[in-house]
Amino acid sequence: xxxxxxxxxLSVREGDSSVINCTYxxxxxxxxxxxxxxxxxxxxxxxxxxxxxxxxQDQRLTVLLNKKDKHLSLRIADTxxxxxxxxxxxxxxxxxxxxxxxxxGTRLKVLA
Amino acid sequence: KAGVTQxxxxxxxxxxxxxxxSCSPISGHRSVSWYQQTPGQGLQFLxxxxxxxxxxxxxxxxxxxxxxxxxxxxxxxxxTLELGDSALYLCASSWGGTSGSRxxxxxxxxxxLTVL
Numbered sequence: 001x002x003x004x005x006x007x008x009x010l011s012v013r014e015g016d017s018s019v020i021n022c023t024y025x026x027x028x029x030x031x032x033x034x035x036x037x038x039x040x041x042x043x044x045x046x047x048x049x050x051x052x053x054x055x056x057q058d059q060r061l062t063v064l065l066n067k068k069d070k071h072l073s074l075r076i077a078d079t080x081x082x083x084x085x086x087x088x089x090x091x092x093x094x095x096x097x098x099x100x101x102x103x104x105g106t107r108l109k110v111l112a
Numbered sequence: 113k114a115g116v117t118q119x120x121x122x123x124x125x126x127x128x129x130x131x132x133x134s135c136s137p138i139s140g141h142r143s144v145s146w147y148q149q150t151p152g153q154g155l156q157f158l159x160x161x162x163x164x165x166x167x168x169x170x171x172x173x174x175x176x177x178x179x180x181x182x183x184x185x186x187x188x189x190x191x192t193l194e195l196g197d198s199a200l201y202l203c204a205s206s207w208g209g210t211s212g213s214r215x216x217x218x219x220x221x222x223x224x225l226t227v228l
């Protein structure tokens with residue numbers, strides 16, 4: 001199948017770390033992405049990881065990729081109230097026709 | 113470099129009418145994808161155009177159609193509007209991608225369509 005799955009909700013306290021998980025199904029995916037969507041806005045690209053990497057760090061963001069389990073995670077260190085948003089993972093796949101598949105989205109709520 | 117623009121930003125229509133939404137991609141990008149976002153269904157892929165050809169299509173009825181012009185600008189049309197078509201319609205542009213290449217999508221702010 002082509003489902004990219006994420007848990008629907010995550011709630012954390014300000015200053016804690018947030019970990020958002022994603023499971024994808026296409027082992028031929030070459031790039032995986034994380035997007036952030038604030039209320040009423042479009043999606044904003046946060047970061048990406050190439051499929052031959054295990055980890056990528058970008059300031060407060062750490063992306064971990066477990067290719068064997070097809071599991072992707074986004075860790076946000078020192079989570080702030082401004083991080084409250086919906087987070088989507090996405091994969092670009094070359095299996096069959098070229099496609100870009102988004103996950104279901106995880107709504108992150110940061111409590112002050 | 114200008115971002116992805118979508119017009120109009122807000123639209124109110126009544127059932128049975130039709131609507132056309134417009135998307136101007138980032139300069140140099142050849143791919144435009146359209147998504148429908150609703151609270152209940154999340155982000156649903158409508159279709160993607162690449163170099164004026166529809167490259168991918170989601171599972172939407174034929175009332176939803178699109179096209180892309182030679183300057184990569186794209187339009188999406190919904191005919192015979194239904195209440196359930198009320199949603200945020202997002203457009204995303206990318207350079208197009210080929211096998212194994214990075215191809216992040218850049219999103220516009222969306223068009224909020226309300227069908228009464």
